[in-house]
Amino acid sequence: MKYIALLAAALLIGADQLIKYWAMESLSQVGTMPVLGDVFQLTYVENRGAAFGILKGQKWILVGVTSLVIIGAIIFLLIKNLKSKTLIWAIALIISGGIGNLIDRIVRGYVVDYLYFKLIDFYVFNLADACVCVGVGLVIIYLIFIEPKLQKQKAQAQTADGGLSEQE
Template sequence: MKAIKRNILIFASALALIGLDQLFKWLAIRFLSDVQTFPLIDGVFHLTYVENRGASFGIFQGNRLFLIVFTSVLLLALIVAVIKNWLKHPILWWAAALFLGGGIGNLIDRVFRHFVVDYLDFCLIHFAVFNFADCCVVIATALVMIYIIFFMEKKEKQPTESAVSEESGDE
């Protein structure tokens, strides 16, 4: 695939993910903020409105500026990597789209709402409440791990002179 077409695909996918994320968050604000929680499967999976002023699992509470700057720097680095065609594998292209979509989706919340809207609540396992953007970032991370484990070129270790002489019986 030509680099320009690939980059358009990556950025268009990211924009679509951002749009979905913002739509879901708008719906959560509109319909969940007054009810707080709505059980889809009672005791298992609820839609629960939470205003997260930190990062994952509520870490960095109250550090909005740090989170905005840190996220912005990471996203800009990723945009540069896409534009410079440093991502050579299709798995990394999709991971980039997911990272950009999720990262920018939560960044929009931090900048304009001063908190991130979370609403997906697996209460059966008492997991942290999260959102669609978080799902995108987690899937992107999984794709990068799959790439590293199964597709990244491994440099074969060159045998050292002592290892070669031991194998041949020379000393």
């Protein structure tokens, strides 16, 4: 399962880079392209910071931190005996998004963003950002809802086994 998730991450990185290439070649010429009227549009932005534009101009700090997170996530995914498909896919999404934006920062000096929800005036973002956000969201869901349930089941199973051993 881990290797399938990493293969999917590689495909997402490829898709992210292809879309960013298209945005630089085509979308940058027009700036904005309405998709759903005043709801959603494609807007070319060169983001020289992190999420929501923070840490502008701190390229090497962003490259360093992102690289450490990616390396840590890959090591964690490969070394740990993860049984949760949710956690495996969440980590793969974080890796793919991190690498997609890392490529931009190293090669271009900025991250290409292009997705804009005009209706709610949300920041312009990209596929890699979406992967990281969904991945982090899944990790949070796992930690809050799934892991405690698994721990409770494990404790109940140990209690049940202990009870049987005492009766024998």
